[in-house]
Amino acid sequence: MFLLLKRTNNCGELRKKDAGKEIILNGWIDRIRDLGGIKFILLRDRYGKTQVFFDPNENNELYERAVTLGIEYTVAIKGIVKERPAEAVNSDMETGEIEILAKDLEIFSKSETPPIYVNREEDIAETTRLKYRYLDLRKERLQRNLFIRHKAMQATRKYLSENNFMEIETPYLTKSTPEGARDFVVPSRIKSGNFYALPQSPQIFKQLLMVSGFDRYFQIARCFRDEDFRADRQPEFTQIDIEASFVEMEDILNFGEGVVKAVFQETIGYIPETPFKRMTYAYATDTYGSDKPDTRYGMELKDITEYFKDNCTDFIAEVIKNGGCIKGFEVKNKASLFSRKKFDEYTDLAKSFGAAGLMWIAKDKDKAEPRSSIKKIAQKEINEIINDGIIEEDSIFFALSGERKVINKILGQLRNTVIREETEKAKGFDISWITDFPMFAWDEEENRLVAEHHPFTMPKIDEFEKYADDPLRINGQCYDLVINGYEMASGSVRIHRQDIQKKVFEMIGLSEEQINSKFGFLIEAFKYGPPPHAGMALGMDRLVAVITGEDSIKEVIAFPKTATGSDPMSDAPSVLDEKQLKELKIDVKN
RNA sequence: GGGGACGUGGUGCAGAUGGUUAGCAUGCCGGUCUGUCACACCGGUGGCCGCGAGUUCGAGUCUCGUCGUCCCCGCCA
Incomplete structure (x- = not known):
């Protein structure tokens, strides 16, 4: 038998009422306090910590074995739950009223002196934290953050599912699109010289799903953007992606508020006031100098x-x-x-x-x-x-x-x-919708009009007609959700009318040819009865970061990357060996 | 692409004006200790000062380059 002493309880649940029971705990050794004649250890798993003690008078052979234990050894302890003597109760610990008198010990595995001390809060260089991420993840802070993230995902799925949204996956290997961020690309072996792009978002696919009649769609989707990274930006990040048909802006804002409210409530029990306050882009920028003001x-x-x-x-x-x-x-x-x-x-x-x-x-x-x-x-x-x-x-x-x-x-x-x-x-949460974004912006570098949100955004129809020759005055039917100064979500009513879509593409200077080669399949699809639709995407990483009070989304991602997109643990990205390059017919120039 | 900060035992930090032995805390190892809870006390181990050039009699310290990390600007529909 491989696991001799399989746990009967976890390290966070035993209480005074359990006194007298014989139990088995499995976990890591968090701390050792050896008083010479009596030895205390704290055993840790993700549910908590429990104090175990070894008494040489009870079992000297066991005590001698316990002396060899080290920090972060993974062990099983069999023992009796004891109520602690009154003067030894630790009121700072959940399990502080009890302790375990060890009767048996199994060492599953030993540990070298760890480069990161799990049992202590101290600043450690980020590179070290990332190189030994699996140890950093043992720490309370990241355990808690990832648990909250898990709850946030569950709350999202529950709320949206209950509101008739279907969770549908879209491809990660897809087609490069112009506009927007730089794509991460993946070479195709079978069609050498061709490349897939990883999606910057599932935007086009979710619109196609609307054409297919899945009138309420959502996905907790990974997105990829090859730009420079910041505390709130990673090369890959997670969006709660939502799209619905036969709706207008108000419906999407309503669903957005529903998701955010459910997430806050299920994670930390905070109930944000609804409806969220709103301000226009013009007001926000004039009053705070930002379209995402705190x-x-x-x-x-x-x-x-x-x-x-x-x-x-x-x-x-x-x-x-x-x-x-x-x-x-x-x-x-x-x-x-x-x-x-x-x-x-x-x-x-x-x-x-x-x-x-x-x-x-x-x-x-x-x-x-x-x-x-x-x-x-x-x-x-x-x-x-x-x-x-x-x-x-x-x-x-x-x-x-x-x-x-x-x-x-x-x-x-x-x-x-x-x-x-x-x-x-500042404490608390500052939540607001920003509306009435300009439809276009002028790109100095490329010397052309570009879509401020994305080119599928429905303009405000009256302005679209009125300011046809002054497009910078046209606002789009789009909206951002801002929480504590972070852009938390972004969405829009989409264009479902071919004439308007064509006009918008023209205005941003995309030729018929470019349109067909880049978005041809979307344009084609929209020939077959696209419903009016609208949607939004919420940044899961930022949302969880705000909820947990973290300044960097690295703290809510299990295995994040550095600002240069590398992973000190696995050493990605790395060079490919000759054989792989040859198969892909790729020559690397220096 | 640009700006700023940083890189010193396993970890976190200190090392004015260049000066011979690189210090502190913690960890780790050994010892003492039967009620600790960041146990305490005593002793010890541990460093090519990111890497490479240069200046100098002499560089952790100054100069240049390079690599890495963090933050910011640009960029991120």
């Missing part, structure tokens, strides 16, 4: 152009004359923490974001004279702004002058930096 931190952008309308400093007068504005935001209670050097750093930062310079005003506590970068040119204006209460005592005001949209964006980035670097992390 409103918990305040610091709304204020237009202070009025104060400067009589100022004759060149750059200010110029901006106002050209229809630009001066806007900024207040950082409360930080004046005393900002030295001249720090203001200079923020000025450099603003410049790196594309600003010409940064205006700052600091109203120091108990000092009559404010500090400011524009003191010499705007003494009067500064005083008026302070007198009007726009800058409170001990607060700072950062401002920029220029074209409204441009400075909104830079102020938004500065605001995010202040939030990240200077502000204590």
Whole structure:
């Protein structure tokens, strides 16, 4: 028999009421406390920890064997559940009222001294954590995060299934599409010289499923994008992908709220208020400088152009004359923490974001004279702004002058930096829908119109007709869900009318030929009665990260990759051997 | 593609202005200890200072390059 001592209980469940029972636990040795005559060990599995003790007076042979135990050995303990003596109760432990008097011990496997200490919370280099991910995953934090992720997936499936959505899988080996992110590609051996692309999302397939009559579809789908990675971006990530037919935007928002609510409730018991608050893209960008604002931190952008309308400093007068504005935001209670050097750093930062310079005003506590970068040119204006209460005592005001949209964006980035670097992390969840995104954006690099969301997004029909010759004014029927400053979901009503789709492709400069070679199968499908449909995709990794309070989605993915897309554990990506390359007819140039 | 930070025993960190023996904590090993719970105490082990050039009598420290990691900008429909 292979497993001699098979567990009867897990390490998190025994209580006082179990006293006297003979049980077997299996698990890892979390900690050893050897007092010479009596030896305590903590045994750990994913359900918890239980204290076991070895008493030489009870069984000296067993005690001698226990002396050889080391941290992270995997063992079975057979023993009797004992109520702990009153003075030895540990009220910080779930199982702290009991302990196990060991009667038998089986060592399943030994462990070398681990590079990561499972029993301790300490900062470890990310590379080490990833190289020994299986050990990092033993730790409480990741065990909890992955459990919450599991619950989130179950809640998603339950809610959507109960609402008639069918879970359908779509291919991972698919066709490269233009627009959007760079594709990860997979060479075809049988059709050498041809490549599959891994899907950036199941977008086209789910629309085809709508054509097929699966009027409510969902999938917890892996997506792949070959771009540069960040704390909230991995080369592969998971989306809750949703699509429905015969619906309009409101229906999708409703389902989206349903999923998010179910996930919050089933994971941490938090019930978000519904309906979620909404703001338009125009409002969000003008008020927060971002289309994914975290409103918990305040610091709304204020237009202070009025104060400067009589100022004759060149750059200010110029901006106002050209229809630009001066806007900024207040950082409360930080004046005393900002030295001249720090203001200079923020000025450099603003410049790196594309600003010409940064205006700052600091109203120091108990000092009559404010500090400011524009003191010499705007003494009067500064005083008026302070007198009007726009800058409170001990607060700072950062401002920029220029074209409204441009400075909104830079102020938004500065605001995010202040939030990240200077502000204590806010509690709770800030959930909002952002609506009325522009349909198109101008791509400076390619010198053409591009789809802001994706080219299957239905424009607002009235605007589409009205602004046919000024497409940047057209808004799309699309929406984002933002939670705590993260873009959590994104979706749209899709185009089901061939005439509109054709027009949109034309506007973004796709030729008939390109359309046919890239999306031909979708266009073809839409000849056969496509229903009106709409959908969205929720970022599972980000959602779970927000719920668990993690800043990086790496903390909610079992085996994540580094910022350069590598895996220190398996050493992926790696070179292929000659034989594989030959089969694929691939020559690697250097 | 650009900017910033970092790389020193297994792990986490310290090593002003270059100076001979690279320090601390923890782990690990050994010892003492019968109620610990981050057990305690005593002793010990452990380092090509990411890698490669260069400057110098002398480099963990300075310069250049390179590799890796993290954060940010660009990018991410």
